[in-house]
Amino acid sequence: MSMDNLYTELVMMHNKSGHNKHLLEHASHIERGHNPNCGDDLTLQVKLEEGVITDAAFLGSGCAISQAAMSIMIDLVKGKTVSEAKNLAELYLGMIRGESRSEEELEALADAALFENLSKMPARVKCGTLGWHCLTVVLDK
Amino acid sequence: MGVGREAHELNMVREEFPIFKQHPALIYLDHAATSQKPDTVIERMKLYLEESNGSPHRGAHLLSVESTRQYDYGRGRVAEFIGAKSPNEVIFTKNATEALNLVAQSYGKVNLNEGDEIVLAITAHHSNIVPWQIVAKEKRAVLKYLYIDETGQFLSGELDKITAKTKIVAFPWISNGLGCIHSPEPIIQRAHEVGAVVVLDAAQAVGHVPVDVVTLDVDFLVFSGHKMYGPTGIGVLFGKQYLLEKMPPFLTGGDMIEYVEEQETTYAPIPERFEAGTQHVEGVVGLVAAIDFIQGARLDNIRLKEERLAKYAYKRLSELNYVTVYGPKADEPRGALVTFNVEGIHPHDMATLLDRKGIAIRAGHHCTQPLMKYLGIHASCRASFSIYNHVEEIDALIEGINYAREVFGYVNG
Numbered sequence: 330m331s332m333d334n335l336y337t338e339l340v341m342m343h344n345k346s347g348h349n350k351h352l353l354e355h356a357s358h359i360e361r362g363h364n365p366n367c368g369d370d371l372t373l374q375v376k377l378e379e380g381v382i383t384d385a386a387f388l389g390s391g392c393a394i395s396q397a398a399m400s401i402m403i404d405l406v407k408g409k410t411v412s413e414a415k416n417l418a419e420l421y422l423g424m425i426r427g428e429s430r431s432e433e434e435l436e437a438l439a440d441a442a443l444f445e446n447l448s449k450m451p452a453r454v455k456c457g458t459l460g461w462h463c464l465t466v467v468l469d470k
Numbered sequence: 471m472g473v474g475r476e477a478h479e480l481n482m483v484r485e486e487f488p489i490f491k492q493h494p495a496l497i498y499l500d501h502a503a504t505s506q507k508p509d510t511v512i513e514r515m516k517l518y519l520e521e522s523n524g525s526p527h528r529g530a531h532l533l534s535v536e537s538t539r540q541y542d543y544g545r546g547r548v549a550e551f552i553g554a555k556s557p558n559e560v561i562f563t564k565n566a567t568e569a570l571n572l573v574a575q576s577y578g579k580v581n582l583n584e585g586d587e588i589v590l591a592i593t594a595h596h597s598n599i600v601p602w603q604i605v606a607k608e609k610r611a612v613l614k615y616l617y618i619d620e621t622g623q624f625l626s627g628e629l630d631k632i633t634a635k636t637k638i639v640a641f642p643w644i645s646n647g648l649g650c651i652h653s654p655e656p657i658i659q660r661a662h663e664v665g666a667v668v669v670l671d672a673a674q675a676v677g678h679v680p681v682d683v684v685t686l687d688v689d690f691l692v693f694s695g696h697k698m699y700g701p702t703g704i705g706v707l708f709g710k711q712y713l714l715e716k717m718p719p720f721l722t723g724g725d726m727i728e729y730v731e732e733q734e735t736t737y738a739p740i741p742e743r744f745e746a747g748t749q750h751v752e753g754v755v756g757l758v759a760a761i762d763f764i765q766g767a768r769l770d771n772i773r774l775k776e777e778r779l780a781k782y783a784y785k786r787l788s789e790l791n792y793v794t795v796y797g798p799k800a801d802e803p804r805g806a807l808v809t810f811n812v813e814g815i816h817p818h819d820m821a822t823l824l825d826r827k828g829i830a831i832r833a834g835h836h837c838t839q840p841l842m843k844y845l846g847i848h849a850s851c852r853a854s855f856s857i858y859n860h861v862e863e864i865d866a867l868i869e870g871i872n873y874a875r876e877v878f879g880y881v882n883g
Contacts, residue, residue, distance in 0.1 A: 336823070336877045345879070367818045367834045368842075368849035390848050392816035393878070453822060 335447075336393065339440060343397040349404065350396070353386040358470060360463040361389075364455045369395040373403075373463035380411050392456050394447075399460030401440045411468050417441075418465050424448065425458055480860050483767075487858055488512060497829040497863045502646055502674060502807045502854030504696045511700060511759040518755040526751055527725055527742070537751045544754035545741065551761050552691065553682035554708055561707040561714070561744045562754060566673040567597040569692035569707035570640075572720040572744060573669055574601035577690070580718060581667075582637055584610040589632050589666075591616045591624075591641035592844050593648060596837040598640050598671045616641070617844065622650020622797045629660050636666040644674035644805035647838035647850075648797035649780065651805055654686055662687070667713065673697055677764050677856075678806055679773060683708050695753065700760035704753030707744070714740045721746040772857050776806035779855040783808040783864045790868070792875070796850060807854035809836070812871055815878050817851045823874040829867055 343349075356374035363370050369391035376384040385403045387396075402421075406414045421441055424430050427448035435442040447457040484490045486508045489498070498506060518540065524533025526541045542557070549557040563569040578601075582588070588602050592615045606613050612635075616628045622645060632639055639661040644651050654670055661668045667689035672681060677698030683691055690713070695704040709717075719726055719737055723746040728736040737743045764772065784804065788795045792813040798804040812820055821833035832852040835842045842848065853867055872882045 336819070341877075341879055369818070370848065390816075392818040394819065394822075450822075453818070456818065 335444075335450075337443065339401075339443060340393060340397040343400040344393040347400075349386050349400040350388065351386050352388060353384060356384075356386075358467040360466045362459045362463040364391075364395070364459060367392065367456070369456060369459055371395060371399055371459055371463070373399065373460060373467065375464070375467050377411070377467075382406050382409055382411070382414055387460065391459070394444075394453055394456040395459045398441070398444055398457045399463075401443070402460045402464060405439055405441055406464065414464065415468050418461050418468065421461050422458060422465075425454055480858075483858050486510070486763075490858070493828075495828045497827075497859075497866055499853040499855065499859065499863065499867065500830045500832050501856035501859075502697065502852065503832050504702065505677075505699045505856055506858060507701065507756075508699055508759075508763045510763055511756045514759040515701060515752045515756045518752050523752070525748055527749075541749060541751045541754050544758045547758045547761055548706055551681075551765075552676070552706075552708055553684050555684060556711060558740050559683075559708055559711050559714065561709065561741045562749060563692075563705040563707050563744075564703055564750075565694040565696070565705035566671060566692040567694075567705070569690075569705050570597050570669065570671065571601045572707055573690050573692075573709070574605045576717040576720045576744075577667070577713065578602070578605040578638065579609065580716075582606070582609040582611045585635065586611045586637045587614055587633070587635040588612070588638045588640070589614045589616060589636050590639075591645075591652060592618060593622065593642055593645035593650065593652070593838065593841050594640065595642060595646055595671060595673070596839065598642065598669070599840065602638070602640060611637070615840070618648075618650070620796075620845075621799055621802055622648045622652075624652070629657065632657075632660050632664055632666060634664050636661065636664055638669060639666050640669040640671070642671040642674065644678065645797070645838075645841070646674050646807070647836045647841045647852075648809060649805045649807040650797045651803045654688060658687055674805055674807075677760075677769075677772070678776060680769055689713055695757040695760060698760055699763050701753050701756040704750050704757050706757075711740070714744070717744075719743050719746070723747050725749070767857055775857060776855050777804075779859055779861065779864065780804045780806055780808055782861050783853055783855070783867070786864055786868050790871070792880070793871070796845065796847075806856060807852055809850045809852045811847065811850050812874070814880065815874055817849045819878075820851050820871070820874050823877055824867070824870045827866070827870045827873060829863075829870050831867075 353374035357377045358375040361372040371387050371389035371391050373387050387399050425447050444457045487506045489506045522536045524537040526538040545557040545560050548560045614631050616624050658668045669690040670688045672691050672693045676693040691708040696702040726738050726743050726746040728738050787793045787810050795810045817833035834849050
């Protein structure tokens with residue numbers, strides 16, 4: 330995947346629509362993530378009920394990649410259990426580190442697999458992983 | 471000057487920079503972060519390492535003597551380049567950042583007391599803020615900031631913050647975040663009236679404008695070699711001799727001592743007192759080659775060209791209603807850089823998409839977070855210019871911005 334199709338319609342859609350970008354009432358967990366070098370500053374809000382992510386949303390400002398990656402992640406993990414979400418986070422972060430993943434594993438990441446080639450763009454890795462790092466902190470609590 | 475001759479001269483300049491042989495289509499608009507290096511800088515460092523490498527100031531063998539000679543020659547050349555009265559006023563450091571840390575930790579620690587004030591410009595780079603925060607905390611001194619208007623000039627009356635309580639005033643000559651120029655003389659004069667010293671960050675000025683420390687009457691001035699066509703790893707602290715002589719060492723170890731006993735040490739005189747450890751001779755050799763390059767190209771030519779480029783970039787960018795340009799307006803003095811934002815596109819996305827078109831710009835906070843916060847922006851794009859740039863590259867930047875807008879689903883008018 331080259332950069333041209335990193336900025337895909339899907340990324341643009343998530344970036345523009347902002348359907349996951351809002352205040353989440355009654356969030357059980359709030360985690361702020363910050364990339365000091367580029368200024369991405371996003372806050373993930375998660376509603377965990379009996380070990381299941383029943384709702385999630387984010388707030389803040391950041392580049393298209395950081396916001397779309399966050400939004401796509403939220404779509405993916407909503408309704409998942411903590412352990413399912415942990416597995417997905419591990420899978421995603423491993424993919425970005427460039428560890429090889431089977432087709433099957435990438436399928437589990439659904440739209441998030443779009444960011445696979447961030448592993449070859451060191452300048453943007455932090456953008457694409459900000460949301461997932463927030464989620465990891467929440468899940469480890 | 472005809473267009474043909476200008477284009478020819480430009481090609482001559484680009485040919486002097488080997489990076490453009492490797493990347494023929496590269497449009498490098500990031501000089502303010504680090505400059506590209508002319509072949510003379512690279513060749514002379516190589517030559518030094520091949521023919522003259524030895525440990526300076528140690529031993530009596532041929533190569534040690536030769537490396538010492540080249541190192542000391544470099545100090546003399548730097549002193550002459552910035553108009554210092556004596557080579558003793560030139561301290562070699564790793565970069566401007568280390569030079570600022572040196573002044574804060576050495577001069578600051580000795581001269582600051584509880585309640586004293588350090589006055590900084592809000593435009594200061596992190597390297598001219600953080601060291602002062604640390605020493606201020608330690609000495610219970612107070613940090614105060616000089617604020618600016620949207621063009622980058624100090625608000626009227628701001629200099630009144632420099633009072634009898636002020637011991638140190640530190641600011642950038644040319645702001646790396648906005649491109650505004652802080653005319654040093656009035657601030658230096660004001661500081662001296664109240665008995666404060668001035669620390670001038672000239673990292674974006676040296677190699678762009680003439681620097682004469684005696685005319686400026688500046689107390690300390692710092693810059694980095696790598697932002698003026700030289701290598702990384704070499705920087706300069708200029709300090710007035712009588713100030714440096716009273717200052718305690720910063721880094722300690724070999725080469726900066728006189729006698730070392732088991733329990734006590736006496737220190738070498740300046741400048742060696744501030745140069746602990748084996749020094750970066752090839753860095754100094756490269757810095758001298760960079761000074762030769764600047765003097766060969768003539769500073770007034772460089773200045774003229776950069777002014778034209780910055781003005782043209784400002785004009786082209788400000789014509790676009792979806793672009794906000796920060797800092798000085800069209801007819802106001804500007805350093806060799808323009809910072810801007812494009813509506814709806816985060817600077818980091820812009821930099822990535824411009825990179826796709828072979829255009830290198832800087833995106834982010836430019837190590838000026840307090841300035842960004844003051845301006846109410848998270849980040850910005852910065853295009854910076856030097857002798858190897860030309861106006862067509864700014865046209866390409868505009869096209870690149872429009873390409874990024876298309877990617878983001880905007881329709882260009």
